[in-house]
Amino acid sequence: DSGVTQTPKHLITATGQRVTLRCSPRSGDLSVYWYQQSLDQGLQFLIQYYNGEERAKGNILERFSAQQFPDLHSELNLSSLELGDSALYFCASSVARGEAGNTIYFGEGSWLTVV
Amino acid sequence: EDQVTQSPEALRLQEGESSSLNCSYTVSGLRGLFWYRQDPGKGPEFLFTLYSAGEEKEKERLKATLTKKESFLHITAPKPEDSATYLCAVQADAILNNDMRFGAGTRLTVKP
Numbered sequence: 001d002s003g004v005t006q007t008p009k010h011l012i013t014a015t016g017q018r019v020t021l022r023c024s025p026r027s028g029d030l031s032v033y034w035y036q037q038s039l040d041q042g043l044q045f046l047i048q049y050y051n052g053e054e055r056a057k058g059n060i061l062e063r064f065s066a067q068q069f070p071d072l073h074s075e076l077n078l079s080s081l082e083l084g085d086s087a088l089y090f091c092a093s094s095v096a097r098g099e100a101g102n103t104i105y106f107g108e109g110s111w112l113t114v115v
Numbered sequence: 116e117d118q119v120t121q122s123p124e125a126l127r128l129q130e131g132e133s134s135s136l137n138c139s140y141t142v143s144g145l146r147g148l149f150w151y152r153q154d155p156g157k158g159p160e161f162l163f164t165l166y167s168a169g170e171e172k173e174k175e176r177l178k179a180t181l182t183k184k185e186s187f188l189h190i191t192a193p194k195p196e197d198s199a200t201y202l203c204a205v206q207a208d209a210i211l212n213n214d215m216r217f218g219a220g221t222r223l224t225v226k227p
Contacts, residue, residue: 002158033215043159043202043217090158102206103149104215106158 003027004107006091012113018079021110023091025072031055031094032074033104034066038087049074081114088112118142121203121218128225131192136201136221139185144208148186149215150179151202159202162188193225 003026013019025032034046036059045058049068060066063081068074078085088111094104122137140148147166151159163172165181172179176197178189188201200220207216 002160004158042219043204045215088156092158102147103161103164105161106151108158109156111156 002105002107004091004093004105006089006107006110008110009108010111010113012115013081015081015083015114017081017114018077019081019112021076021078021089021091021112023074023076023093023107025074025091025093026105029093029095029105030072031102031104032068032072033092033094034060034074034076035090035092035106036087037090037109041087043090046076078112081112083114086112086114118207119203119205119216119218121201121221123221124219125222126224128190128193128223130194130225130227133189133191133193135190136188136223137185138188138203138218140203140205140207141184142205142207142216146206146208148181149204149206150177150186150188151204153200153202153220155200162201190223193223195225195227198223198225 005024007022030051033048036044046060047066048056052068063079066076088109090109092104092106094102120139150162153159163179168183170181176191180187200222202220204215204217
């Protein structure tokens with residue numbers, strides 16, 4: 001158990017809908033990361049927050065957004081869902097902002113299926 | 116361009132048959148190289164961080180080594196429970212915002 005908690009574990013939704021994925025980082029970690037993993041793409045970095053502020057952006061679509069709240073939990077909002085958005089979405093956390101070999105720890109993921 | 120390449124894509128071993136997985140990287144200014152283990156449908160589980168060439172780390176049947184161009188994950192006398200996908204990732208000056216860049220992974224199957 002990494003200490004990173006994600007909910008829900010599974011969800012199925014229709015195209016065009018909007019969903020919110022939730023993440024609680026490890027106790028004491030200030031950075032939260034979101035990754036997407038699909039069968040044909042491997043792990044893709046989406047976005048990072050540090051202590052409530054956006055720190056780095058990766059391959060995140062404009063239909064997706066995220067935020068980190070004062071209690072450090074984070075939410076990833078996915079809207080206007082398409083079939084291709086079906087994937088495992090991972091949250092990860094680390095103590096620091098992301099410098100020099102900062103280890104990140106992953107949650108168990110949220111399986112999103114868009115039908 | 117590929118910055119992190121793992122080989123082989125898949126590896127099948129008999130129980131007890133030692134082998135090595137490779138992770139080669141082309142980025143400059145390496146800040147850290149990470150190994151993770153991922154079971155199907157689960158989150159990646161952290162194994163090792165290596166920071167500089169020549170560094171080695173061990174955990175049970177696994178040993179990770181690092182050179183200036185690649186890292187190896189050596190598996191000694193593997194057991195069926197070592198079956199998983201092993202992911203390598205790098206953080207480097209050349210990668211924007213110190214993003215952790217992952218390889219595609221090596222899918223290891225250990226048969227009893």
